[in-house]
Amino acid sequence: MTDAIRIRDLTWRAGRDFAIRDLSMTVPTGAIYGFLGPNGSGKTTTIRLMLGMLPPADGQIEVLGHSVPRFAHRALARVGFVPERLHLYPMLTVEESIRFHRAFYPAFDDAEAERLRRRFGLREEQLVSRLSKGEAGKLMMLLALAQRAELLVLDEPTDGLDPVIRREVLSALVEYVESRAATVFISSHLVHEQERICDWIGVMDGGRLIAELPMQEFRSGIKRLRIAQAPPTQDAAPFALLSREALPLRDEEWVVRGWQPGMREWFQRAGAEVRDIQDLDLEDSFVELLRGARDNAEETR
Amino acid sequence: MFTQILRTQFKVTRTLVAAFAVTTFAAPALAWRIGASGGYPGTPSALAVRAGFEPVGLILMSAACLLGFLLVAVPWNVDGASRHVYPLSLPLPWRRYVSMRFGAGALLLLLPVLSLWLGALVTLALMELPATLRAYPGGLAIRFGFASLLVYAFTFLLQYLAGRRAPVILLVLLIVVAAVGVLGAAVGAGRGAEQFFRLITEWPGPLSIFAAEWRLVDV
C-alpha cells in the first residue's frame, strides 16, 4: 500500500518567531489521519505547505504520488480541501459557487452536489456572503465531497459549528469515506472529535511533529502510573516518560507512552513498585503528550 | 474554467465597469456640450471645436489609469480577504491561473472601450463637424483601451509580485516620477531625467501610448 501523503525533513520559516522544523510525516492511503495540536502549533501552515500554497525552505513533500510544490496542481486535482476559514467568493450564490468549483474538477459529481445541497439545507440563490458560519462550513464540505477527491484535507472543518451541524458534516464525511475508500487528513484541536473518527494521529507542537501513531496505540499506550520508590532516572526504560511528579509518602506519578503490561518488571529490577496504572482518555493523553514534549524541549535547551 | 473566472471577475467588478462605461460614453457628449459648442452661436469654428474637445483626452487618460488600477485592485482585495486560499488551491498551474485572471480583466476593459466608441459615434452624429476637421472615434477608443490595458498590466504585475506592499511601492514610484518631473520642469531637466522621460514616453517606451494623440476631433 502506498502512502497518500509523505513528508520528509520539511523546514519552513516565518520571521523569527515561527518555524516548521524537520517535519516528517506519513499518511497511509485509506487512513483517517487526525492532525492534532494546540492553536499556533503549525497545523495550518503544514497543510498549506502540503498543498503547495507555501514554498518549503527544505525537505520533500509527496501528495498522492506527486511532488509538491512542483506538481501541486496535479495533486490538487485529486484533493478535496476545506480550509479553516471561508475561502469562497462572497459575491457568488451557492449555485454559482458550485458551478465555479465544478469547472476546475472534471470528476465533479453534479448529482452528489445536489443531494448534499438538499441534505445540508442550502438554498441555491443564497449569497455566500450571507451564509451563516455553519452554512458556509457545509458548502465548503459539499464542494470538497462532490469533486470525488481521493484525499480530503480538512483544516478545522467543524470549528465553531454547533453540535447539530457538526454531526451532519461529520456523518457526511464518514459516509463519503466508507463509499469511496478515500484518505482523510483532518486537522483539529477538538480531541474528542478526532477520537471518534480517526485511525491515525499526528500531534504538532511548536512547529514539530511530536508524535505520530495509530489511534489504538495512542489511546491505550499512554498511562498514568503511581510508583513507590521511583528510580532517579529512567535510562534504558522500554517506554517513553512524558512527565513525573512527586506525590506525598515519597511516591511519584509518571505519565508514560508506549506502555505494555510486561513492563512492570523494569521497575522491579530498579527497586521500585508500580502501585497503580490508570488509562488516560484521549484529551488527557494529548495534554500529557504536549507537556512531556515541552519539558523535554526545555531540558534540551 | 475561463468562462467561470470571467463571470466571477465580472460579478466582482461590474459596478466599477458600469460606472466607467457610463463615464466614457458620456465624456464626448459632455465635452461637446460644455466646450466645443460654447463660443459663438451657430456653427462653431474648427478651432473652437477642436479646442472644445481637448478635455476629452485628459479625462479619458485619467479614466484609463484609474480603470486599469481598480480592475486589478478590487478583485485582488476579494481574494486577499481569504489570503488567496481559493486560487492557490485550484488544480491548475499558477501561471495558467494568473493568465486567465489577467485575460478576464482585460476582456472586461473592452466594455468601457466599446462604450467610449459608441458614445463618440453618437456625439458625432448629433453635431456638424467643420469641413477641415476629422473625427477619430475608433482611434481614441483604441488608445483608451491600450492605455487602460497597460496600466492594468502594470498594476497586475505590481500586485502579484509585491502583494500587500503594492500600494506602498506604487506610491513611492509615483512620488519618484513626479519628483523627477517637477524638478526637471523647474530647473531644466538634467540629462538623466530627460533621458529617463524620453525612454519611457517615446516609442517603444511603456508610456508612449500616453504621449500619442488623444483627440476625438482633429485636423
Place this chain on the structure above:
Amino acid sequence: MSERRALACAVGAAFVLALVAGTPSALPAQSADSLRARLGRVSAARALADTTVRRLEQERRARRTARIRSGGRTVAYDPALLTPEDSGGIAAGLALGLDRLVERFGEEGRTLVDSATWVAVGIPWWFGQRRVELRTATSGAAESLHLPRPLDPERVARFVLQAAGASLAPSSPALSAWSPWSVSLAGEEVRFAEAGRELALSWAAVGRRCSAGSALACRRALEPVPGEDRLGLLFDASDWRAVVTASPLPALTDSIFFSRRRACLAGDDPACAQIVARLTPPDPFSGGMRATLIMHAIDLGGRDALRRFRSSTEREPVPLLAEVAGVSEDSLIMSWQRRTAVALAAERRGAIPLSLSVAGWTLLLLGGATFRRPR
C-alpha cells in the same frame, strides 16, 4: 555681461521664439489680441537677437575666453568651465554641420554661418555637474542649444543647420517682413505639420480652403495682403463673427456699432454684415507657416538654391521663392501644400507600432506577474 545674465537673455530669446512657435492656435475669440501679441513678441525677439549678437561678440573678445577652431569657424568659450571633451564634441559637431551644409549647397552653404558668432558656455549645474550651452547669433537671429553630456556631435551638427537657416529670412528684404520667423535647414517636418494644422484650423476661409487643396486659396494665404484688402480676399461670410471678435475696434465707434457688434456675436448675421466693412482684421496666418514655404523652396532648389536666393532681384516673396526652388509658383505652392498635409497625416500614423509596443509591454508585465505566488 555675466555668464548668467547672458544665459538668461539667450534663454529668454529662445523661450519667446518657442512660445510663438509652440503656442497652440487660440480661439478666434482671442485671435486679435493674440496675433497682436505675437507680432509684438516677434519684433521683440528680433531686437533681442541683435542685442545678443553684440553681446556675444563682446564675450568673444573678453580676456578669459579661449577658442575652438573647426572648419574655419571659431567658437569662443571659457576654458575654466568647459572640458576638453566638451570642446572636442563641439568642434566635431561643427565640422559635421559645415560638411552637411557644403554637401547640400556647395561653398554657398559655408557662408551661411560665416557671419555668425559662436559661443559655448559651461554653466555650473546640480551636484557639481556642468551644463553646456552653444549659442550663436547673426544679424536678426539668435539661437541657443542646451547640450546634454557627453556632447553628441550629431546634435551640434543639427544645430548648425538650424542656425544656418535662421539668418536666411532676415537677410532678404522681400522676406523679412513677410516671415520674420527663423528658417531651419535641418528638415523639420514637424513645422510643416504645424503649418498644415494652422491652415486646417484657420479662422480665415482661404486657409481652410487651402487645407482642402485649393491652389488659389493657398496662393491667397501665402501672399502678403494689405490690411484693408484682407476682409474681401481672405474671409467669407461664415468667418464674419470671428472677424468681429478678432479685429481691433475702428477709430470712430458709436453706440449703434456696439449694439450691432453685440447682436452679431449673439448670432445675428445681418448685424455682422453691417459692421464687418468697418473692420480691419489682423493677418490670420503666422510667420511660422510662411517660413515653411522658404524651407520647402530651399529643399526643392537643391544645390543652387542658396545661390539663386542671393542673386534674386524679386521683390515679392512667392515669386522669389519659386525662383529659389527652380519651379513655377503654382507647383511650389501646391507641392508645399501637399507636404504640409503629408506631415500632418504622418503625425497621426503609428497605430500599429503603438499597438505592438503596448502588446509587448503587456506580455512582459504579465510574464513578470506569474513568477511569484501570493503567500
